[in-house]
Amino acid sequence: xxxxxxxxxxxxxxxxxxxxxxxxxxxxxxxxxxxxxxxxxxxxxxxxxxxxxxxxxxxxxxxxxxxxxxxxxxxxxxxxxxxxxxxxxxxxxxxxxxxxxxxxxxxxxxxxxxxxxxxxxxxxxxxxxxxxxxxxxxxxxxxxxxxxxxxxxxxxxxxxxxxxxxxxxxxxxxxxxxxxxxxxxxxxxxx
Numbered sequence: 001x002x003x004x005x006x007x008x009x010x011x012x013x014x015x016x017x018x019x020x021x022x023x024x025x026x027x028x029x030x031x032x033x034x035x036x037x038x039x040x041x042x043x044x045x046x047x048x049x050x051x052x053x054x055x056x057x058x059x060x061x062x063x064x065x066x067x068x069x070x071x072x073x074x075x076x077x078x079x080x081x082x083x084x085x086x087x088x089x090x091x092x093x094x095x096x097x098x099x100x101x102x103x104x105x106x107x108x109x110x111x112x113x114x115x116x117x118x119x120x121x122x123x124x125x126x127x128x129x130x131x132x133x134x135x136x137x138x139x140x141x142x143x144x145x146x147x148x149x150x151x152x153x154x155x156x157x158x159x160x161x162x163x164x165x166x167x168x169x170x171x172x173x174x175x176x177x178x179x180x181x182x183x184x185x186x187x188x189x190x191x
Contacts, residue, residue: 087152092125094132107132125154129161143168
């Protein structure tokens, strides 16, 4: 039997098992990497120590230890601008940033003419989202990520306002800080 047939992509068990009349001498991780990359590419990666060699590789449980995660796999859409929405009980503040974190502009429900208790409403958040999207389009931002922080009532309205005003929203991420029982909360307000 030829060596190429031994390294077929269906041969993913370790060297202790038999396949018909021929015993496999390639460990699991070689076969798993060889399937998507091809024989020559897997050998090149092995020579550069990106994947383990045939003798140093362990069982299939060790493959995650050798796998290298790249930045594009961790941060998706990191080349796009970010629109931050800070939704508190009293106001909704929307900040437009480029991909490097530089602030391009900001809008809040207060700057849109809402006063007092109305600043924290869903309608105020929606109007602020529409104004922020118009400002973003004028700055050249037509596709962006959204990060929402806070539990105010204007958060959903702000996201809807940004989408309806014409900015192509790629992802919406909730980045509200959650304490692991950190500071003692305020006493309960009695009405």
